[in-house]
Amino acid sequence: MSETRFPNFIHLASASPRRSELLGQLGLRCDVHPADIDESRRAGEAPVVYVERLALEKARAALASIGAPRAPVLAADTTVVLDDRILGKPRDRDDATATLALLSGRSHEVLTAVAVVDTARAETAVNRSIVRFRPLESHEIEAYWRSGEPADKAGAYAIQGIGAIFVEELRGSYSGVMGLPLFETARILSTFGYRLLFTDR
Helix, strand or coil: CCCCCCCCEEEECCCCHHHHHHHHHCCCEEEECCCCCCCCCCCCCCHHHHHHHHHHHHHHHHHHHHCCCCCCEEEEEEEEEECCEEECCCCCHHHHHHHHHHHCCCEEEEEEEEEEECCCCEEEEEEEEEEEECCCCHHHHHHHHHCCHHHHCHHHCCCCCHHHHHEEEEECCHHHHHCCCHHHHHHHHHHCCCCCCCCCC
16 A cells, blocks of 8 residues: 555544544544535435435535645444434434433444545445343433433434443444444545554555
8 A cells, every 4th residue: 555645634524522532543633624414314215325425415515615625524424223213313302302212122223424535536334233222211311311411412322421321232333333433434544545553455
């Protein structure tokens, strides 16, 4: 592999501190360019297609806003799926408590797509993880809402926070459920010339 042009820097199309931290685990610095796009699901759109499309649209929107990018742009999108129903960020307390009640005692799917684009090409990947919650009591759900953690999280919980106490089983990627699957991210970045640990060929 030729020497990388971008030894430790990337543009991030997300204001998520979790994604910045996860990129830091790969030894990358980033600047933040949140992308404002329409996140409505199209009629008949499968969840995996939906999450991949949003990641790609975010990355392209950020790339256009930067003007003269010094490096590729990375974006990601995470969604929680239960019975083909997408459970996004809760609108309010009632929505959050209803979402957590739906997840109680059941397994759900977490899809996280990552997209990396530059002016010449785009690459995407989708990580699929299965998370099972233990049965939740109503007082636990209420207390969790009062903690403030569910308010801006897909599926109304954060596996890296207090919400971890609800997770009985995880099959898949912990970092993917957090919001950026590092396996897929590193694999894509290696094709853009980044030299990351375990990705040299």
